[in-house]
Amino acid sequence: MNIVVYGAGALGLYFAGLLSTQNNVFCISRKRIADAVKQKGVVILKNGEEKRFEIEISSNPEDVDFGVDIVILASKSYDSQKNLQDIKNRWPFCNLITLQNGIYTEDLARKLFKESQIFPMVSNIGSRFVSDNVIEEFLNHGIVLGSLKRGVTFNHIATMFGYVGIDVLVSDNIMRDKWKKFMFYCGGATINALTDVLDLENKNSLWITKRVLNEMCEVGKKLDLDFDIDLLAREAFEFMMSFKPRSWKASVGQDLRRGRKTEIDYLNGYLVKLAKDVGVDVPVNETLYRLVKTLETTGLFTKIKDNL
Template identity: 25%
Template sequence: MLTSESPTAVIGAGAIGGITAALMAKAGRNVELVCKHSQTTDRALYPGLRLRGVCGEHEVRMQAVTNIGELSSPKDIVFLATKANDCLTAARQLAPFLTDDGVVVSLQNGISEDALGEILGRGRVIGCVVGWGATMHEPGELEMTSEGEFVLGNIDAQPDERLPIIKSFLEFARPTRISDNIMGELYSKLIVNSCINSLGAISGWPLGQLLKSWRVRSIFIAQMREAMAVAAAMKLKVEPGGGGKLDYYRFVKGNGPLAILKRHLYVKAIGTKYARIKSSSLQSLQRGRPTEVDYLNGYIVEKGKAFGVATPVNEAIVRMIKQIEEGSRRITPDNIAELPLA
Protein backbone atom coordinates (compact mmCIF):
# COMPACT_ATOMS: atom_id res chain seq x y z
CA MET A 1 0.00 0.00 0.00
CA LEU A 2 1.32 3.42 -0.98
CA THR A 3 1.81 6.02 1.72
CA SER A 4 3.41 9.45 2.05
CA GLU A 5 6.53 7.65 3.32
CA SER A 6 6.74 5.22 0.38
CA PRO A 7 10.26 4.70 -0.99
CA THR A 8 10.36 6.52 -4.31
CA ALA A 9 12.65 6.89 -7.31
CA VAL A 10 12.85 9.25 -10.25
CA ILE A 11 14.48 7.73 -13.33
CA GLY A 12 16.06 10.41 -15.48
CA ALA A 13 17.83 13.54 -14.25
CA GLY A 14 17.06 15.82 -17.16
CA ALA A 15 15.05 19.01 -16.79
CA ILE A 16 11.70 17.47 -15.84
CA GLY A 17 13.00 14.54 -13.80
CA GLY A 18 15.75 16.50 -12.08
CA ILE A 19 13.48 19.35 -10.98
CA THR A 20 10.72 16.99 -9.85
CA ALA A 21 13.11 14.84 -7.82
CA ALA A 22 14.91 17.80 -6.27
CA LEU A 23 11.73 19.49 -5.09
CA MET A 24 10.48 16.21 -3.60
CA ALA A 25 13.79 15.76 -1.80
CA LYS A 26 13.74 19.37 -0.60
CA ALA A 27 10.34 18.64 0.97
CA GLY A 28 11.78 15.67 2.84
CA ARG A 29 10.41 12.85 0.71
CA ASN A 30 12.29 9.54 0.54
CA VAL A 31 13.35 9.84 -3.11
CA GLU A 32 16.35 8.47 -5.01
CA LEU A 33 17.40 9.84 -8.42
CA VAL A 34 18.83 7.70 -11.24
CA CYS A 35 21.00 10.05 -13.29
CA LYS A 36 22.50 7.93 -16.15
CA HIS A 37 25.70 10.02 -16.19
CA SER A 38 28.15 9.92 -13.27
CA GLN A 39 28.81 13.66 -13.56
CA THR A 40 25.16 14.37 -12.72
CA THR A 41 25.15 11.77 -9.94
CA ASP A 42 28.14 13.42 -8.31
CA ARG A 43 26.51 16.83 -8.63
CA ALA A 44 23.25 15.60 -7.05
CA LEU A 45 25.14 14.13 -4.09
CA TYR A 46 27.24 17.27 -3.59
CA PRO A 47 26.84 20.23 -3.79
CA GLY A 48 23.35 19.43 -5.14
CA LEU A 49 21.19 20.08 -8.18
CA ARG A 50 20.82 23.79 -8.80
CA LEU A 51 17.32 24.95 -9.72
CA ARG A 52 16.10 28.33 -10.92
CA GLY A 53 13.28 29.92 -12.85
CA VAL A 54 9.57 29.66 -12.03
CA CYS A 55 10.27 27.30 -9.12
CA GLY A 56 12.63 29.76 -7.43
CA GLU A 57 16.33 29.27 -6.70
CA HIS A 58 17.40 26.15 -4.82
CA GLU A 59 20.42 23.91 -4.42
CA VAL A 60 19.29 20.47 -3.36
CA ARG A 61 21.43 17.53 -2.29
CA MET A 62 19.80 14.14 -2.59
CA GLN A 63 20.32 10.40 -2.89
CA ALA A 64 21.46 9.58 -6.42
CA VAL A 65 22.89 6.68 -8.43
CA THR A 66 24.04 6.30 -12.01
CA ASN A 67 22.27 3.06 -12.94
CA ILE A 68 18.91 1.53 -12.10
CA GLY A 69 20.73 -1.56 -10.85
CA GLU A 70 22.36 0.56 -8.13
CA LEU A 71 19.07 1.57 -6.47
CA SER A 72 19.37 1.14 -2.73
CA SER A 73 16.02 -0.63 -2.22
CA PRO A 74 12.79 -1.69 -3.94
CA LYS A 75 10.46 1.22 -4.64
CA ASP A 76 6.73 1.73 -4.19
CA ILE A 77 6.54 4.67 -6.59
CA VAL A 78 8.77 5.31 -9.59
CA PHE A 79 8.50 8.42 -11.75
CA LEU A 80 9.86 7.55 -15.19
CA ALA A 81 11.30 10.73 -16.73
CA THR A 82 13.58 9.35 -19.43
CA LYS A 83 13.26 10.20 -23.12
CA ALA A 84 10.38 8.23 -24.59
CA ASN A 85 12.70 6.09 -26.72
CA ASP A 86 14.62 5.04 -23.58
CA CYS A 87 11.62 4.26 -21.39
CA LEU A 88 11.07 0.62 -22.40
CA THR A 89 14.68 -0.35 -21.68
CA ALA A 90 14.41 1.46 -18.35
CA ALA A 91 11.15 -0.35 -17.55
CA ARG A 92 12.74 -3.77 -18.14
CA GLN A 93 15.65 -2.88 -15.85
CA LEU A 94 13.27 -1.42 -13.29
CA ALA A 95 10.89 -4.37 -12.94
CA PRO A 96 12.97 -6.21 -10.27
CA PHE A 97 13.14 -3.02 -8.17
CA LEU A 98 9.38 -2.57 -7.79
CA THR A 99 7.67 -3.72 -4.62
CA ASP A 100 4.65 -6.01 -4.97
CA ASP A 101 2.36 -2.97 -4.97
CA GLY A 102 4.81 -0.74 -6.82
CA VAL A 103 3.67 1.61 -9.59
CA VAL A 104 5.41 3.45 -12.41
CA VAL A 105 4.26 6.96 -13.34
CA SER A 106 5.14 7.85 -16.93
CA LEU A 107 6.40 11.43 -17.44
CA GLN A 108 7.31 10.96 -21.10
CA ASN A 109 6.49 13.09 -24.11
CA GLY A 110 4.02 11.33 -26.37
CA ILE A 111 2.18 8.20 -25.30
CA SER A 112 4.24 5.30 -23.98
CA GLU A 113 1.74 4.00 -21.41
CA ASP A 114 0.47 1.14 -23.60
CA ALA A 115 3.99 -0.12 -24.33
CA LEU A 116 5.02 0.23 -20.67
CA GLY A 117 1.96 -1.77 -19.67
CA GLU A 118 3.05 -4.66 -21.89
CA ILE A 119 6.33 -4.86 -19.96
CA LEU A 120 5.23 -4.04 -16.40
CA GLY A 121 1.54 -4.94 -16.46
CA ARG A 122 -1.13 -2.29 -17.13
CA GLY A 123 -2.12 -2.16 -13.48
CA ARG A 124 1.36 -0.93 -12.54
CA VAL A 125 1.37 2.00 -15.00
CA ILE A 126 -0.08 5.41 -14.18
CA GLY A 127 -0.42 8.07 -16.88
CA CYS A 128 0.75 11.63 -16.34
CA VAL A 129 0.76 14.77 -18.47
CA VAL A 130 3.58 17.24 -17.82
CA GLY A 131 2.08 20.63 -18.54
CA TRP A 132 5.05 22.82 -17.59
CA GLY A 133 8.33 23.55 -19.27
CA ALA A 134 11.95 23.17 -18.20
CA THR A 135 15.41 23.08 -19.66
CA MET A 136 18.77 21.68 -18.61
CA HIS A 137 21.55 24.21 -19.22
CA GLU A 138 24.20 21.70 -18.19
CA PRO A 139 24.18 18.59 -15.99
CA GLY A 140 22.72 19.56 -12.63
CA GLU A 141 21.84 23.12 -13.76
CA LEU A 142 18.08 23.12 -14.32
CA GLU A 143 15.56 25.86 -15.06
CA MET A 144 11.76 25.67 -14.81
CA THR A 145 10.83 27.87 -17.76
CA SER A 146 7.04 27.97 -17.55
CA GLU A 147 4.19 27.39 -15.16
CA GLY A 148 1.69 24.58 -15.57
CA GLU A 149 0.44 21.45 -13.88
CA PHE A 150 0.75 17.71 -13.73
CA VAL A 151 -2.35 15.75 -14.75
CA LEU A 152 -2.55 12.25 -13.31
CA GLY A 153 -4.80 9.28 -13.99
CA ASN A 154 -5.50 5.57 -14.30
CA ILE A 155 -4.87 4.52 -17.92
CA ASP A 156 -8.00 2.33 -17.96
CA ALA A 157 -10.17 5.14 -16.53
CA GLN A 158 -10.85 3.16 -13.36
CA PRO A 159 -11.19 4.47 -9.79
CA ASP A 160 -7.72 4.28 -8.26
CA GLU A 161 -6.98 4.83 -4.57
CA ARG A 162 -3.26 5.21 -5.35
CA LEU A 163 -3.73 8.49 -7.21
CA PRO A 164 -4.09 10.85 -4.20
CA ILE A 165 -0.82 9.56 -2.72
CA ILE A 166 1.02 9.97 -6.03
CA LYS A 167 -0.54 13.43 -6.37
CA SER A 168 0.84 14.39 -2.95
CA PHE A 169 4.39 13.65 -4.19
CA LEU A 170 4.04 15.53 -7.48
CA GLU A 171 2.57 18.60 -5.79
CA PHE A 172 5.94 19.36 -4.23
CA ALA A 173 6.99 20.27 -7.79
CA ARG A 174 3.82 21.61 -9.44
CA PRO A 175 0.05 21.74 -8.85
CA THR A 176 -1.42 18.34 -9.74
CA ARG A 177 -4.87 17.40 -10.99
CA ILE A 178 -6.41 13.91 -11.12
CA SER A 179 -8.28 13.14 -14.36
CA ASP A 180 -10.73 10.34 -15.07
CA ASN A 181 -9.69 10.49 -18.75
CA ILE A 182 -5.89 10.53 -18.66
CA MET A 183 -5.53 8.92 -22.10
CA GLY A 184 -7.63 11.73 -23.56
CA GLU A 185 -5.43 14.26 -21.73
CA LEU A 186 -2.27 12.61 -23.05
CA TYR A 187 -3.62 12.43 -26.58
CA SER A 188 -4.54 16.11 -26.45
CA LYS A 189 -0.93 17.06 -25.70
CA LEU A 190 0.36 14.53 -28.24
CA ILE A 191 -1.57 16.16 -31.11
CA VAL A 192 0.11 19.56 -30.81
CA ASN A 193 3.50 18.10 -29.88
CA SER A 194 3.48 15.82 -32.91
CA CYS A 195 2.85 18.79 -35.21
CA ILE A 196 5.40 21.15 -33.68
CA ASN A 197 8.15 18.57 -33.19
CA SER A 198 7.88 16.86 -36.54
CA LEU A 199 7.70 19.90 -38.81
CA GLY A 200 10.56 21.58 -36.98
CA ALA A 201 12.63 18.40 -37.23
CA ILE A 202 12.30 17.97 -40.98
CA SER A 203 12.69 21.66 -41.88
CA GLY A 204 15.19 22.97 -39.32
CA TRP A 205 13.01 26.05 -38.81
CA PRO A 206 11.75 27.47 -35.47
CA LEU A 207 8.00 27.52 -34.97
CA GLY A 208 7.43 31.16 -35.87
CA GLN A 209 9.11 30.82 -39.24
CA LEU A 210 7.30 27.54 -39.93
CA LEU A 211 3.81 28.79 -39.30
CA LYS A 212 4.12 31.89 -41.48
CA SER A 213 3.68 29.53 -44.45
CA TRP A 214 0.18 28.65 -45.69
CA ARG A 215 1.42 25.25 -46.85
CA VAL A 216 3.04 24.44 -43.51
CA ARG A 217 -0.11 25.50 -41.65
CA SER A 218 -2.14 23.29 -44.00
CA ILE A 219 0.08 20.31 -43.18
CA PHE A 220 -0.12 21.15 -39.46
CA ILE A 221 -3.93 21.17 -39.70
CA ALA A 222 -3.98 17.95 -41.75
CA GLN A 223 -1.94 16.19 -39.05
CA MET A 224 -4.42 17.32 -36.42
CA ARG A 225 -7.42 16.19 -38.45
CA GLU A 226 -5.88 12.75 -38.98
CA ALA A 227 -5.21 12.49 -35.25
CA MET A 228 -8.80 13.37 -34.44
CA ALA A 229 -10.12 10.82 -36.96
CA VAL A 230 -8.00 8.18 -35.23
CA ALA A 231 -9.31 9.25 -31.81
CA ALA A 232 -12.89 8.92 -33.08
CA ALA A 233 -12.19 5.38 -34.30
CA MET A 234 -10.65 4.55 -30.91
CA LYS A 235 -13.71 6.05 -29.15
CA LEU A 236 -11.29 8.25 -27.24
CA LYS A 237 -12.57 11.57 -25.93
CA VAL A 238 -9.84 14.15 -26.57
CA GLU A 239 -9.64 16.74 -23.81
CA PRO A 240 -9.15 20.43 -24.67
CA GLY A 241 -5.57 21.50 -25.28
CA GLY A 242 -3.65 24.72 -24.80
CA GLY A 243 -4.60 25.06 -21.17
CA GLY A 244 -8.23 24.29 -21.97
CA LYS A 245 -8.47 26.90 -24.75
CA LEU A 246 -8.30 24.57 -27.77
CA ASP A 247 -11.44 22.51 -28.42
CA TYR A 248 -10.17 20.05 -31.01
CA TYR A 249 -13.67 19.00 -32.02
CA ARG A 250 -14.62 22.56 -32.88
CA PHE A 251 -11.23 23.16 -34.48
CA VAL A 252 -11.55 20.37 -37.07
CA LYS A 253 -15.24 20.93 -37.78
CA GLY A 254 -16.27 22.23 -41.18
CA ASN A 255 -14.70 22.44 -44.64
CA GLY A 256 -16.01 25.78 -45.84
CA PRO A 257 -13.84 28.85 -46.53
CA LEU A 258 -14.63 30.46 -43.17
CA ALA A 259 -13.78 27.29 -41.19
CA ILE A 260 -10.51 26.93 -43.10
CA LEU A 261 -9.61 30.59 -42.51
CA LYS A 262 -10.33 30.30 -38.78
CA ARG A 263 -8.06 27.25 -38.49
CA HIS A 264 -5.23 29.05 -40.27
CA LEU A 265 -5.58 32.14 -38.11
CA TYR A 266 -5.48 30.02 -34.93
CA VAL A 267 -2.39 28.11 -36.03
CA LYS A 268 -0.69 31.31 -37.20
CA ALA A 269 -1.32 32.79 -33.75
CA ILE A 270 0.46 29.80 -32.18
CA GLY A 271 3.45 30.58 -34.37
CA THR A 272 3.40 34.23 -33.34
CA LYS A 273 3.13 33.47 -29.62
CA TYR A 274 5.84 30.80 -29.60
CA ALA A 275 7.94 32.08 -32.47
CA ARG A 276 11.33 31.08 -31.05
CA ILE A 277 10.44 27.53 -30.00
CA LYS A 278 12.85 25.03 -31.48
CA SER A 279 11.59 21.50 -31.92
CA SER A 280 13.01 19.09 -29.33
CA SER A 281 13.13 16.46 -32.10
CA LEU A 282 15.24 18.84 -34.18
CA GLN A 283 17.58 19.31 -31.22
CA SER A 284 17.90 15.53 -30.88
CA LEU A 285 18.71 15.13 -34.59
CA GLN A 286 21.30 17.89 -34.46
CA ARG A 287 23.01 16.04 -31.59
CA GLY A 288 23.01 12.82 -33.60
CA ARG A 289 20.38 11.22 -31.35
CA PRO A 290 17.11 9.50 -32.27
CA THR A 291 13.86 11.40 -31.87
CA GLU A 292 10.71 10.42 -29.98
CA VAL A 293 8.70 10.24 -33.21
CA ASP A 294 7.52 6.65 -32.52
CA TYR A 295 5.63 7.93 -29.47
CA LEU A 296 4.27 11.05 -31.20
CA ASN A 297 3.32 10.82 -34.90
CA GLY A 298 4.19 7.13 -34.82
CA TYR A 299 1.52 6.52 -32.19
CA ILE A 300 -1.09 8.15 -34.44
CA VAL A 301 0.03 6.04 -37.39
CA GLU A 302 0.08 2.81 -35.35
CA LYS A 303 -3.41 3.38 -33.96
CA GLY A 304 -4.65 4.45 -37.38
CA LYS A 305 -3.56 1.13 -38.85
CA ALA A 306 -5.09 -0.79 -35.94
CA PHE A 307 -8.46 0.96 -36.35
CA GLY A 308 -8.54 1.25 -40.15
CA VAL A 309 -7.99 5.02 -40.41
CA ALA A 310 -5.72 6.43 -43.12
CA THR A 311 -2.99 8.76 -41.84
CA PRO A 312 -0.98 9.66 -44.98
CA VAL A 313 0.45 12.95 -43.67
CA ASN A 314 1.65 11.50 -40.38
CA GLU A 315 2.99 8.39 -42.15
CA ALA A 316 5.02 10.53 -44.55
CA ILE A 317 6.42 12.55 -41.66
CA VAL A 318 7.44 9.45 -39.69
CA ARG A 319 9.14 8.02 -42.78
CA MET A 320 10.98 11.28 -43.41
CA ILE A 321 12.24 11.60 -39.82
CA LYS A 322 13.44 7.98 -39.87
CA GLN A 323 15.39 8.74 -43.03
CA ILE A 324 17.00 11.75 -41.34
CA GLU A 325 17.90 9.59 -38.34
CA GLU A 326 19.49 7.03 -40.69
CA GLY A 327 21.44 9.72 -42.54
CA SER A 328 19.76 9.22 -45.93
CA ARG A 329 17.93 12.57 -45.86
CA ARG A 330 19.02 16.09 -44.90
CA ILE A 331 17.20 18.49 -42.61
CA THR A 332 15.96 21.18 -45.00
CA PRO A 333 12.83 23.27 -45.65
CA ASP A 334 12.66 21.51 -49.02
CA ASN A 335 11.27 18.47 -47.18
CA ILE A 336 8.02 20.37 -46.60
CA ALA A 337 7.27 20.36 -50.32
CA GLU A 338 7.31 16.54 -50.41
CA LEU A 339 4.59 16.15 -47.79
CA PRO A 340 0.99 15.51 -48.87
CA LEU A 341 -1.58 18.06 -47.80
CA ALA A 342 -4.14 15.36 -46.95
Protein backbone atom coordinates (compact mmCIF):
# COMPACT_ATOMS: atom_id res chain seq x y z
CA MET A 1 0.00 0.00 0.00
CA ASN A 2 1.00 3.64 -0.44
CA ILE A 3 1.20 5.17 3.03
CA VAL A 4 2.02 8.64 4.31
CA VAL A 5 2.91 9.04 7.99
CA TYR A 6 2.07 12.68 8.60
CA GLY A 7 3.74 14.53 11.48
CA ALA A 8 6.00 11.64 12.39
CA GLY A 9 7.58 11.78 15.82
CA ALA A 10 8.92 8.78 17.72
CA LEU A 11 5.76 6.68 17.35
CA GLY A 12 5.18 7.72 13.74
CA LEU A 13 8.74 6.76 12.77
CA TYR A 14 8.34 3.48 14.64
CA PHE A 15 5.29 2.56 12.55
CA ALA A 16 6.91 3.90 9.37
CA GLY A 17 10.00 1.77 9.83
CA LEU A 18 8.10 -1.47 10.35
CA LEU A 19 5.50 -0.77 7.66
CA SER A 20 8.20 0.10 5.11
CA THR A 21 9.20 -3.56 4.91
CA GLN A 22 5.92 -4.41 3.16
CA ASN A 23 4.62 -1.08 1.83
CA ASN A 24 5.59 2.13 0.08
CA VAL A 25 5.95 4.56 3.00
CA PHE A 26 6.70 8.28 3.02
CA CYS A 27 7.12 10.29 6.24
CA ILE A 28 6.43 13.96 6.83
CA SER A 29 8.39 15.17 9.85
CA ARG A 30 10.31 18.11 11.27
CA LYS A 31 13.29 19.17 9.15
CA ARG A 32 15.86 18.21 11.80
CA ILE A 33 14.47 14.69 12.01
CA ALA A 34 13.98 14.40 8.26
CA ASP A 35 17.61 15.37 7.62
CA ALA A 36 18.90 12.84 10.15
CA VAL A 37 16.76 10.00 8.77
CA LYS A 38 17.77 10.77 5.18
CA GLN A 39 21.43 10.42 6.19
CA LYS A 40 21.24 7.47 8.58
CA GLY A 41 17.87 5.75 8.15
CA VAL A 42 15.51 4.94 11.02
CA VAL A 43 16.97 2.73 13.74
CA ILE A 44 14.57 0.95 16.10
CA LEU A 45 15.91 -0.48 19.36
CA LYS A 46 13.78 -3.37 20.62
CA ASN A 47 14.59 -5.94 23.31
CA GLY A 48 18.27 -5.17 23.04
CA GLU A 49 18.29 -5.59 19.27
CA GLU A 50 18.84 -2.88 16.67
CA LYS A 51 17.08 -2.78 13.29
CA ARG A 52 17.67 -0.20 10.59
CA PHE A 53 15.10 0.87 7.99
CA GLU A 54 15.47 3.05 4.92
CA ILE A 55 12.41 5.26 4.42
CA GLU A 56 11.54 8.24 2.28
CA ILE A 57 11.08 11.34 4.42
CA SER A 58 10.73 15.09 4.02
CA SER A 59 9.55 18.13 5.93
CA ASN A 60 7.51 19.17 2.86
CA PRO A 61 4.26 17.30 2.02
CA GLU A 62 4.62 18.43 -1.60
CA ASP A 63 7.45 15.92 -1.98
CA VAL A 64 4.96 13.03 -1.91
CA ASP A 65 4.77 12.10 -5.58
CA PHE A 66 2.48 9.07 -5.59
CA GLY A 67 -1.19 8.29 -5.06
CA VAL A 68 -1.90 7.81 -1.35
CA ASP A 69 -4.05 5.00 0.03
CA ILE A 70 -3.58 5.59 3.76
CA VAL A 71 -2.50 8.56 5.87
CA ILE A 72 -1.43 7.88 9.44
CA LEU A 73 -1.78 11.13 11.38
CA ALA A 74 0.99 10.88 13.97
CA SER A 75 1.41 14.51 15.03
CA LYS A 76 0.59 16.02 18.41
CA SER A 77 -3.05 16.90 19.06
CA TYR A 78 -2.35 20.64 19.00
CA ASP A 79 -1.43 20.29 15.31
CA SER A 80 -4.46 18.19 14.38
CA GLN A 81 -6.60 20.99 12.96
CA LYS A 82 -3.89 22.32 10.64
CA ASN A 83 -2.70 18.88 9.59
CA LEU A 84 -6.15 17.43 9.00
CA GLN A 85 -7.01 20.34 6.72
CA ASP A 86 -3.79 19.83 4.76
CA ILE A 87 -4.48 16.10 4.43
CA LYS A 88 -8.01 16.85 3.23
CA ASN A 89 -6.70 19.30 0.63
CA ARG A 90 -4.04 16.91 -0.69
CA TRP A 91 -5.61 13.47 -0.36
CA PRO A 92 -9.38 13.92 0.13
CA PHE A 93 -10.25 10.27 -0.51
CA CYS A 94 -7.56 8.59 1.60
CA ASN A 95 -8.20 6.28 4.51
CA LEU A 96 -7.17 8.19 7.63
CA ILE A 97 -5.71 6.54 10.73
CA THR A 98 -5.72 8.75 13.84
CA LEU A 99 -3.59 7.73 16.80
CA GLN A 100 -3.68 10.78 19.11
CA ASN A 101 -4.59 10.36 22.77
CA GLY A 102 -8.06 11.58 23.71
CA ILE A 103 -11.01 12.09 21.35
CA TYR A 104 -10.37 15.59 20.00
CA THR A 105 -8.78 14.58 16.69
CA GLU A 106 -11.65 12.27 15.76
CA ASP A 107 -14.18 15.01 16.52
CA LEU A 108 -12.30 17.28 14.10
CA ALA A 109 -11.85 14.60 11.45
CA ARG A 110 -15.59 14.00 11.29
CA LYS A 111 -16.02 17.54 10.00
CA LEU A 112 -13.66 16.99 7.06
CA PHE A 113 -13.90 13.33 6.12
CA LYS A 114 -16.61 10.70 5.81
CA GLU A 115 -16.82 8.44 8.84
CA SER A 116 -16.14 5.51 6.52
CA GLN A 117 -12.67 7.00 5.83
CA ILE A 118 -11.65 7.40 9.50
CA PHE A 119 -9.97 4.60 11.43
CA PRO A 120 -9.05 5.61 14.99
CA MET A 121 -6.24 3.74 16.70
CA VAL A 122 -5.48 3.16 20.37
CA SER A 123 -1.75 2.58 20.53
CA ASN A 124 -0.43 0.62 23.49
CA ILE A 125 3.09 0.89 22.13
CA GLY A 126 5.57 3.22 23.75
CA SER A 127 8.51 4.65 21.82
CA ARG A 128 10.91 7.52 22.41
CA PHE A 129 13.77 9.26 20.67
CA VAL A 130 17.30 8.27 21.62
CA SER A 131 18.56 10.60 18.90
CA ASP A 132 16.97 12.24 15.85
CA ASN A 133 16.92 8.96 13.91
CA VAL A 134 17.05 6.34 16.69
CA ILE A 135 13.81 5.16 18.30
CA GLU A 136 13.62 2.98 21.40
CA GLU A 137 10.58 0.78 22.03
CA PHE A 138 9.94 0.69 25.80
CA LEU A 139 6.41 -0.77 25.83
CA ASN A 140 4.52 -3.01 23.44
CA HIS A 141 1.00 -4.25 24.08
CA GLY A 142 -0.06 -3.85 20.48
CA ILE A 143 -2.74 -1.61 18.99
CA VAL A 144 -6.52 -1.45 18.86
CA LEU A 145 -8.01 -0.40 15.53
CA GLY A 146 -11.56 0.33 14.45
CA SER A 147 -13.76 2.30 12.05
CA LEU A 148 -15.85 5.31 12.97
CA LYS A 149 -18.60 3.91 10.76
CA ARG A 150 -20.06 0.62 11.88
CA GLY A 151 -20.06 -2.15 9.31
CA VAL A 152 -17.09 -0.88 7.30
CA THR A 153 -14.67 -3.65 6.35
CA PHE A 154 -11.05 -2.76 7.05
CA ASN A 155 -9.31 -6.12 7.27
CA HIS A 156 -6.74 -4.92 4.74
CA ILE A 157 -5.72 -2.13 7.12
CA ALA A 158 -5.59 -4.35 10.21
CA THR A 159 -3.58 -7.04 8.42
CA MET A 160 -1.20 -4.37 7.12
CA PHE A 161 0.01 -3.93 10.70
CA GLY A 162 -0.14 -7.64 11.47
CA TYR A 163 2.10 -8.50 8.53
CA VAL A 164 4.95 -6.46 10.03
CA GLY A 165 4.70 -8.00 13.50
CA ILE A 166 2.40 -5.55 15.27
CA ASP A 167 -0.29 -7.17 17.40
CA VAL A 168 -3.69 -5.84 16.30
CA LEU A 169 -7.01 -6.06 18.12
CA VAL A 170 -9.97 -5.13 15.90
CA SER A 171 -12.62 -3.19 17.82
CA ASP A 172 -16.34 -3.13 17.06
CA ASN A 173 -16.67 0.14 19.02
CA ILE A 174 -13.43 2.04 18.68
CA MET A 175 -14.67 5.27 20.27
CA ARG A 176 -15.47 3.32 23.41
CA ASP A 177 -11.83 2.24 23.42
CA LYS A 178 -10.69 5.80 22.75
CA TRP A 179 -12.83 7.07 25.64
CA LYS A 180 -11.30 4.46 27.96
CA LYS A 181 -7.81 5.70 27.18
CA PHE A 182 -9.09 9.28 27.42
CA MET A 183 -10.20 8.48 30.98
CA PHE A 184 -6.82 6.97 31.80
CA TYR A 185 -4.99 10.03 30.53
CA CYS A 186 -7.25 12.60 32.21
CA GLY A 187 -6.98 10.75 35.50
CA GLY A 188 -3.87 8.67 35.95
CA ALA A 189 -1.53 10.21 33.40
CA THR A 190 -2.18 13.82 34.45
CA ILE A 191 -1.64 12.88 38.10
CA ASN A 192 1.66 11.25 37.14
CA ALA A 193 2.63 14.27 35.04
CA LEU A 194 2.19 16.59 38.02
CA THR A 195 3.55 14.38 40.80
CA ASP A 196 5.62 11.50 39.35
CA VAL A 197 3.44 9.16 41.43
CA LEU A 198 3.41 5.54 40.26
CA ASP A 199 0.78 4.10 42.59
CA LEU A 200 -2.71 5.42 41.87
CA GLU A 201 -4.04 3.42 44.83
CA ASN A 202 -2.54 5.78 47.40
CA LYS A 203 -5.30 7.69 49.13
CA ASN A 204 -4.64 11.07 47.54
CA SER A 205 -4.32 9.80 43.97
CA LEU A 206 -7.35 7.59 44.54
CA TRP A 207 -9.43 10.58 45.65
CA ILE A 208 -8.53 12.51 42.51
CA THR A 209 -8.95 9.55 40.13
CA LYS A 210 -12.45 8.72 41.33
CA ARG A 211 -13.63 12.30 40.93
CA VAL A 212 -12.07 12.69 37.50
CA LEU A 213 -13.93 9.61 36.31
CA ASN A 214 -17.20 10.65 37.95
CA GLU A 215 -17.04 14.02 36.19
CA MET A 216 -16.28 12.36 32.85
CA CYS A 217 -19.32 10.13 33.31
CA GLU A 218 -21.57 13.12 33.92
CA VAL A 219 -20.30 14.75 30.73
CA GLY A 220 -20.59 11.52 28.75
CA LYS A 221 -24.23 11.10 29.73
CA LYS A 222 -25.01 14.41 28.04
CA LEU A 223 -23.36 13.35 24.78
CA ASP A 224 -24.61 11.03 22.06
CA LEU A 225 -22.48 8.04 23.04
CA ASP A 226 -23.41 4.52 22.01
CA PHE A 227 -21.95 2.77 25.04
CA ASP A 228 -22.51 2.62 28.80
CA ILE A 229 -20.25 5.35 30.17
CA ASP A 230 -20.61 4.19 33.79
CA LEU A 231 -19.54 0.66 32.90
CA LEU A 232 -16.60 2.02 30.92
CA ALA A 233 -15.52 4.18 33.87
CA ARG A 234 -15.52 1.14 36.12
CA GLU A 235 -13.33 -0.71 33.63
CA ALA A 236 -10.98 2.28 33.38
CA PHE A 237 -10.81 2.54 37.18
CA GLU A 238 -9.97 -1.15 37.56
CA PHE A 239 -7.23 -0.80 34.97
CA MET A 240 -5.77 2.25 36.73
CA MET A 241 -5.72 0.45 40.06
CA SER A 242 -3.95 -2.55 38.52
CA PHE A 243 -1.46 -0.37 36.63
CA LYS A 244 1.82 -0.85 38.52
CA PRO A 245 4.65 0.34 36.29
CA ARG A 246 8.26 0.25 37.47
CA SER A 247 8.74 3.59 35.77
CA TRP A 248 6.25 6.00 34.25
CA LYS A 249 6.84 9.30 32.52
CA ALA A 250 3.51 10.54 31.15
CA SER A 251 3.98 12.64 28.01
CA VAL A 252 2.46 15.77 29.57
CA GLY A 253 4.99 15.53 32.41
CA GLN A 254 7.89 14.99 30.03
CA ASP A 255 6.86 18.05 28.02
CA LEU A 256 6.58 20.17 31.17
CA ARG A 257 10.06 19.16 32.30
CA ARG A 258 11.50 19.94 28.87
CA GLY A 259 9.80 23.31 28.60
CA ARG A 260 7.60 22.21 25.72
CA LYS A 261 3.95 22.79 24.95
CA THR A 262 1.82 19.96 26.32
CA GLU A 263 -1.32 18.29 24.97
CA ILE A 264 -3.33 19.09 28.12
CA ASP A 265 -5.78 21.26 26.13
CA TYR A 266 -6.86 18.09 24.33
CA LEU A 267 -7.05 15.90 27.45
CA ASN A 268 -8.48 17.41 30.66
CA GLY A 269 -8.82 20.70 28.80
CA TYR A 270 -11.00 19.12 26.14
CA LEU A 271 -13.15 17.48 28.81
CA VAL A 272 -13.59 20.95 30.35
CA LYS A 273 -14.70 22.31 26.97
CA LEU A 274 -17.19 19.47 26.45
CA ALA A 275 -18.49 19.99 29.98
CA LYS A 276 -19.14 23.68 29.36
CA ASP A 277 -20.92 22.86 26.10
CA VAL A 278 -23.37 20.56 27.90
CA GLY A 279 -23.66 22.55 31.15
CA VAL A 280 -21.81 20.25 33.56
CA ASP A 281 -19.37 21.35 36.27
CA VAL A 282 -16.06 19.46 36.32
CA PRO A 283 -14.01 21.17 39.04
CA VAL A 284 -11.41 18.43 39.52
CA ASN A 285 -10.65 18.10 35.81
CA GLU A 286 -10.52 21.88 35.48
CA THR A 287 -8.14 22.16 38.43
CA LEU A 288 -5.77 19.57 36.92
CA TYR A 289 -5.98 21.36 33.57
CA ARG A 290 -5.23 24.78 35.06
CA LEU A 291 -2.35 23.43 37.15
CA VAL A 292 -0.67 22.10 34.02
CA LYS A 293 -1.32 25.34 32.13
CA THR A 294 0.20 27.30 35.02
CA LEU A 295 3.32 25.12 34.93
CA GLU A 296 3.50 25.59 31.16
CA THR A 297 3.47 29.35 31.67
CA THR A 298 5.92 29.52 34.57
CA GLY A 299 8.30 26.80 33.38
CA LEU A 300 8.70 25.84 37.05
CA PHE A 301 9.43 22.15 36.39
CA THR A 302 12.20 23.11 33.96
CA LYS A 303 13.73 25.48 36.53
CA ILE A 304 13.62 22.80 39.25
CA LYS A 305 15.34 20.30 36.94
CA ASP A 306 18.01 22.84 36.00
CA ASN A 307 18.76 23.59 39.69
CA LEU A 308 19.16 19.95 40.73
